[in-house]
Every structure is written in C-alpha cells, then in structure tokens.
Amino acid sequence: MLTEAQLNQIPSPCYVMEAAKLAHNLSIFERVQNEAPVEVMLALKGFALFHSFPLMRSVLAGASASSLWEAQLAAEEFGKEVHVYAPAYRAQDLPAIVPLATHITFNSLTQYERFAPLLAQGQAKAGLRINPEYSPVQTALYNPCVPGSRLGVRAKQLGEKLPPGITGFLSHNLCESDSFALEKTLSQIEQLFGPWLEQIHWLNLGGGHLMTRQDYQVDHAIQVLQAFNQRHPHLRLILEPGSAIVWETGFLVSTVEDLIPTPDFTHVMLDVSFTAHMPDCLEMPYQPRIRGSHLPQTGDLCYRLGGSSCLAGDFLGDYAFAQPLQIGDRLIFEDMMHYTLVKTTMFNGVPHPAIGLWQIDNTFKLWREFTYQDYRSRMG
Known part of the structure; x- marks a missing residue:
C-alpha cells in the first residue's frame, strides 16, 4: 500500500505498473512452463506496454499479434517468437508480416488459399483458427463461439486432409476463465477436430486462461495439459494470455x-x-x-x-x-493494466x-x- x-x-x-506484482505473476507462468509441456506468449491485444517487455522477456516465449503494427512492435521490442493471427489480412499488410512472424494463423480457408504463396517467401509456420463451438463466456461481445460467429473454421468445413502447408491450429474461446474451461476446451477440440490432430505439429490454445487469479487452480491446469500431452505427445502446446500476465499488476x-x-x-x-x-x-x-x-x-x-x-x-x-x-x-x-492502455x-x-x-x-x-x-x- x-x-x-x-x-x-x-x-x-x-x-x-507495479514491478513486484508483475514479477509475482511471471513466477506463476514460469512454474506452469516448467511443469507442463506448454509455452506462454504475451498477447499484445491485451497489453502492449513495451517499456515493460524487458521485465517479461526472460520468462515468456514471445508475443502474439493481431495486426501488422502489433507484429512490428513484437519483433522490435520483444525480440523472440512472433505469432500473428488476424480475422482478415489485408493484401498490402501480409508481405510485411511474413518476414516478422514465426507463426501466421488464418481465420478461413479462403484467406489461407489466397495468401499461401506469400508464405513461401518466409519461414513462418502456417495455421488455421478453429471454432471449438464451446465457450463459457456469458457476454456476447466477448464470446467468439456465439452462433454464426465469423471467427474460426468449423470442423465440418475441413476435408479429410488439411490444406498443404498447414502445420497448426489456434483455438481462442475463453475470457478470464478457469482450468475446468481449459479442460472442456481440450475435450471439445479432441471431439470435433480429433481426425486432424495427427496432421498438425502445434496447437495454440489462445488466451483467457486466468492463471494469476487467486482462485485459479494452477495444479489442475498443469494436470490437464500433461494429460493432453500424453495423448498427443507430438503437439507443441502454446498459450497466449493477455490479461492474466498483468492481472492486478x-x-x-x-x-x-x-x-x-x-x-x-x-x-x-x-x-x-x-x-x-x-x-x-x-x-x-x-x-x-x-x-x-x-x-x-x-x-x-x-x-x-x-x-x-x-x-x-x-x-x-x-x-x-x-x-x-x-x-x-x-x-x-x-x-x-489489461485492456486499458491498448483501448x-x-x-x-x-x-x-x-x-x-x-x-x-x-x-x-x-x-x-x-x-x-x-x-x-x-x-x-
């Protein structure tokens, strides 16, 4: 006080920003990464105060971006992996994004088909956002899985084989959610997208994992991630929390x-x-x-x-x-801190x-x- x-x-x-409280939060994610087969990214859409990146860089694996400008900021100021996803890429932006990104995720099959030739000019791994058709979020404004959502590919839209070049999935359906929502999400992904999990190499579980909230059951989340890894040991698991990293900091x-x-x-x-x-x-x-x-x-x-x-x-x-x-x-x-300065x-x-x-x-x-x-x- x-x-x-x-x-x-x-x-x-x-x-x-309070440095001591940020250090406390980062220690929680450091533990999660040490005990579970997962890597944690900073989602710039929730927090992009680059002055604080030196305080985070030693713990987090990189930053995730939702636009060209965020990708530029991640590459310039965070300096580690840069994961990019946008609901729709502009043709004039993607050529500038490709050399910055380590991973680029597309919201639709048509966007991927349109821009796949550009990816050959860089080293970025391509992914698709999927819609797991489940979210615990009650406020429709923040629920990406509402009926008729424009966000993500549904299982019924995929063919037996994924398009050539797709190496991973991104699922983002949580918002300040608990470990049981994470468990339900993974079960839903296995149920709906199980036939394609053997065809990919990485699975990004997006944000909304509020591991720094006092009542969050971190032990349970670690167990859930470990169990999923045992069932799918070939998948690299990724989280990209925004608010959780700077929660109450x-x-x-x-x-x-x-x-x-x-x-x-x-x-x-x-x-x-x-x-x-x-x-x-x-x-x-x-x-x-x-x-x-x-x-x-x-x-x-x-x-x-x-x-x-x-x-x-x-x-x-x-x-x-x-x-x-x-x-x-x-x-x-x-x-x-979260969803204030960025808005x-x-x-x-x-x-x-x-x-x-x-x-x-x-x-x-x-x-x-x-x-x-x-x-x-x-x-x-």
Missing part, C-alpha cells in the same frame, strides 16, 4: 476535480474518463475496485463517479468511502493519463507523458 508521500510522486492521471491514479451533490448521491467529477481510459468498464460492463472504497450501506454517503468527457454515460456508480471525499483527493482504480482514446481531447512504473525499490519511474501534439498528430 502506497503512502501519501509515495503517491505524491505520481502525476494525475497516470497508469502505474497496476492501477490508475485519478484526482477529484469537483463534487456535485444531489438528493440521492454526490457526483464525483474526475480527471479520467471511463469511455476514453477504462472502456471495458462500460462494455463488459463491470465496476472496478477503488482503493479504500466499499459498496454503499444504509446511512453511507453515496458517490457516483463521473468521467471527464461530455458523454452522458461516462460515469460509474455507486461507491462509499470511510471519509467524505474532498476536491483534490486521489482515487486509485485497481487492476488497470484508450483521446475522445473530447481529454488528457491521456501518463504511464509509469512503481519500482521494487519503492520509487516511481515515469515512462511517458502525453501532450497536445500527441492529440493533434492523430488528426494529420
């Missing part, structure tokens, strides 16, 4: 700029925006934890948190605090939060601050 003096080292607003500092009382609650006007800086809170939706807050009880002063944009829905509620809030107070939103916008021209690292020696290192020129340059 940061003291007030330590917190004052940090500008507001600011995303802050950092926070977002904000400041109370105004307080507007109403008969039912008090609006807290902040220097951060939910729609611009924490969009998953509105999309998922979910209510983030705030350090020192609790759910309002009878008799509590109730606060509704308002973001700094003009969007009417840029707010979250409701919270209570041990002491009444004052203008100038700092609020700390917990667990704000932020500069809507309304609201200031983008700075980015920094809370180091193991309990000092703050500023990585980046944003200026008007950052906003202006996005427009031309």
